[in-house]
Amino acid sequence: MTTSEATAPAAPVAKKGPNAIGITIFVLLLFALPLLLPVVLPLLGGIITLKPNFMIFQLTLVIIYAIAILGLNIVTGYNGQFSLGHGAFYAIGAYTAAILMDKLDCPYWLTIPISGVVCLVVGFLFGLPALRLQGHYLALATFALALAVPQLLKYNHIEWLTGGVQGIVIIKPDPPFGIKAINADQWLYYLALVVACIMFWLAINLIRGRLGRAMIAIRDHPIAAEVMGINLTVVKSMAFGISAAYTGVAGALGAIAIAFVAPDSFTIFLSISFLVGLVIGGLASISGAIYGGIFIQFIPNVADAISKAAPWAIYGLFLIAAVYVMPTGAAGLIKQWQAKRRAAKQ
Amino acid sequence: MNGAQEALLSVRGVSVRFGGIRALDGVSFDVEKGRIVGLIGPNGAGKTTLFNCLSRLYEFQEGEIRYEGRSLVEVPRHGIASLGIGRTFQNLALFRTMSVVENVMVGGHCRTSTGYIANMLRLPSVKAEEAQLRAKAEELVRFLRLEHVAELPVGGLPFGYQKRVELGRGLISDPKLLLLDEPAAGLNHEELDDLGRTIMDIRDRLGVTVLLVEHHMSLVMSISDKVVALDFGQKIAEGTPAEVQNHPDVIRAYLGTG
Numbered sequence: 001m002t003t004s005e006a007t008a009p010a011a012p013v014a015k016k017g018p019n020a021i022g023i024t025i026f027v028l029l030l031f032a033l034p035l036l037l038p039v040v041l042p043l044l045g046g047i048i049t050l051k052p053n054f055m056i057f058q059l060t061l062v063i064i065y066a067i068a069i070l071g072l073n074i075v076t077g078y079n080g081q082f083s084l085g086h087g088a089f090y091a092i093g094a095y096t097a098a099i100l101m102d103k104l105d106c107p108y109w110l111t112i113p114i115s116g117v118v119c120l121v122v123g124f125l126f127g128l129p130a131l132r133l134q135g136h137y138l139a140l141a142t143f144a145l146a147l148a149v150p151q152l153l154k155y156n157h158i159e160w161l162t163g164g165v166q167g168i169v170i171i172k173p174d175p176p177f178g179i180k181a182i183n184a185d186q187w188l189y190y191l192a193l194v195v196a197c198i199m200f201w202l203a204i205n206l207i208r209g210r211l212g213r214a215m216i217a218i219r220d221h222p223i224a225a226e227v228m229g230i231n232l233t234v235v236k237s238m239a240f241g242i243s244a245a246y247t248g249v250a251g252a253l254g255a256i257a258i259a260f261v262a263p264d265s266f267t268i269f270l271s272i273s274f275l276v277g278l279v280i281g282g283l284a285s286i287s288g289a290i291y292g293g294i295f296i297q298f299i300p301n302v303a304d305a306i307s308k309a310a311p312w313a314i315y316g317l318f319l320i321a322a323v324y325v326m327p328t329g330a331a332g333l334i335k336q337w338q339a340k341r342r343a344a345k346q
Numbered sequence: 347m348n349g350a351q352e353a354l355l356s357v358r359g360v361s362v363r364f365g366g367i368r369a370l371d372g373v374s375f376d377v378e379k380g381r382i383v384g385l386i387g388p389n390g391a392g393k394t395t396l397f398n399c400l401s402r403l404y405e406f407q408e409g410e411i412r413y414e415g416r417s418l419v420e421v422p423r424h425g426i427a428s429l430g431i432g433r434t435f436q437n438l439a440l441f442r443t444m445s446v447v448e449n450v451m452v453g454g455h456c457r458t459s460t461g462y463i464a465n466m467l468r469l470p471s472v473k474a475e476e477a478q479l480r481a482k483a484e485e486l487v488r489f490l491r492l493e494h495v496a497e498l499p500v501g502g503l504p505f506g507y508q509k510r511v512e513l514g515r516g517l518i519s520d521p522k523l524l525l526l527d528e529p530a531a532g533l534n535h536e537e538l539d540d541l542g543r544t545i546m547d548i549r550d551r552l553g554v555t556v557l558l559v560e561h562h563m564s565l566v567m568s569i570s571d572k573v574v575a576l577d578f579g580q581k582i583a584e585g586t587p588a589e590v591q592n593h594p595d596v597i598r599a600y601l602g603t604g
């Protein structure tokens with residue numbers, strides 16, 4: 001093998017890097033949405049009967065859930081470690097934000113990065129010993145975390161801090177600089193959107209670099225990864241910590257948007273929902289987090305609208321249908337469809 | 347040229363037991379710098395076990411392994427690569443969802459150093475490091491004639507291609523010592539000659555010392571400077587290819603008597 005006799009490059013050239021134009025248009029659309037909705041919704045003539053403001057609020061939640069699911073994707077999708085406990089980090093993020101505002105008069109925007117850092121540390125420290133556990137056992141340990149946190153938040157001796165069962169009521173922030181053009185709901189939407197853009201950008205950068213490759217390498221073949229010089233303990237714990245930080249940031253945004261935190265909002269069901277959103281959206285796919293967020297925010301409502309008597313049965317049907325139609329998640333389906341279109345063009 | 351040669355690797359009295367099985371039993375030999383050393387032996391002789399000791403995947407109960415004069419026991423598993431010991435696996439151990447180039451790039455992990463914050467912000471230092479690593483990976487991909495599949499996931503590639511990807515992944519970190527575990531498995535005659543030339547190239551052009559485990563005797567005997575033969579975990583012969591080939595114990599081991 002002395003020379004590289006050029007072999008005909010007949011194989012399809014894989015797309016390199018994210019599609020910048022598509023993403024820009026998508027983000028611009030998202031920014032225009034609050035201004036478009038009040039105009040567009042009436043035109044739809046009652047198909048969607050929601051008030052624009054409530055619709056905006058729901059979209060804010062979609063964005064927040066997308067951030068949380070992106071976080072879960074970092075540890076589960078890219079690093080291959082199952083977590084049934086990300087609801088706990090969401091709760092910790094939400095409570096950190098609420099307590100900072102309630103007790104320390106911290107500005108609401110500042111609570112978002114602080115919650116992220118708190119969850120990064122908690123996640124890293126939880127990850128350090130827990131990551132010695134393999135597969136199912138790690139899932140159980142994180143499950144225990146998700147069960148414990150809501151109970152701990154109700155604990156008598158820290159009631160002065162957490163508000164016990166009652167939780168904490170927060171004041172909903174107004175748009176900054178006395179801006180009158182948008183209302184509070186629209187402002188929260190923009191806040192969540194800007195934070196989401198930053199978080200997605202950071203995640204894309206992480207995944208495509210050496211540390212992202214290290215995470216994926218550990219998922220694909222941990223022994224080979226270690227032989228290549230990857231420190232499994234550090235990379236796995238960091239994946240857990242960063243993942244928790246994302247979910248914590250989402251939790252803080254959620255607390256601000258809903259203007260209220262209480263232990264019972266963060267049951268194990270929330271953790272499971274994130275996992276549902278992750279799988280439906282697409283494992284190890286950045287954009288999948290968005291589809292996942294849409295699913296877990298809207299499908300329960302749709303199910304409820306279809307049958308008030310058995311909404312969860314309907315939800316279950318949606319789940320099964322989704323898994324059947326898109327075995328690799330929504331992101332996988334879209335990718336396939338794009339590949340087909342590209343092939344048809346050639 | 348067989349004179350006093352500095353040993354890059356020295357294995358001394360290494361024993362590994364699995365329950366009742368003695369996979370390695372007091373094995374000693376040296377790998378001199380700049381050589382290709384062949385390691386042969388029938389199935390189950392302990393060749394892969396020895397590699398796994400060198401990678402710190404297995405603990406050895408007795409003996410010592412020194413690399414550049416330093417005991418490997420002190421080195422954690424993930425520290426072996428940065429010392430300059432690269433390897434390939436007998437049964438492929440690739441990152442199957444990643445592309446060929448990315449697999450090779452992971453091999454360079456130990457030669458890159460940017461941290462989490464720099465990566466998440468994709469600072470210029472990260473961009474520069476990535477560009478350099480990718481260029482090097484692409485060069486190796488060309489060297490191994492994999493450029494037409496460079497961007498495809500390795501999981502779906504034929505066995506022979508995957509073996510070559512492993513080679514590239516083991517080479518990108520500029521190892522001083524490369525451990526090859528049956529690189530010729532599944533290759534046809536032509537590819538075998540090719541591989542022989544590649545391994546010689548790796549030594550001569552890249553200056554890498556090679557420890558080669560292989561069942562294809564013609565390949566081992568034609569390119570090795572020295573051959574070590576194992577059987578049932580014990581060293582039964584060591585010497586030039588000709589010496590080892592004609593050693594009565596080696597012949598017996600391969601004929602399956604005694």
Ligand SMILES: Nc1ncnc2c1ncn2[C@@H]1O[C@H](COP(=O)(O)OP(=O)(O)OP(=O)(O)O)[C@@H](O)[C@H]1O
Pocket residue numbers: 364367368369387388389390391392393394395396436
């Ligand atoms: N992890 C392990 N646990 C138990 N026994 C093992 C383990 N690894 C190897 N062995 C045993 O140690 C002995 C040596 O195995 P090894 O894989 O090193 O042989 P080898 O020389 O590489 O053979 P081959 O040519 O078939 O690859 C065998 O008897 C094998 O069954």
Ligand SMILES: [Mg+2]
Pocket residue numbers: 393394395436
């Ligand atoms: Mg073997």
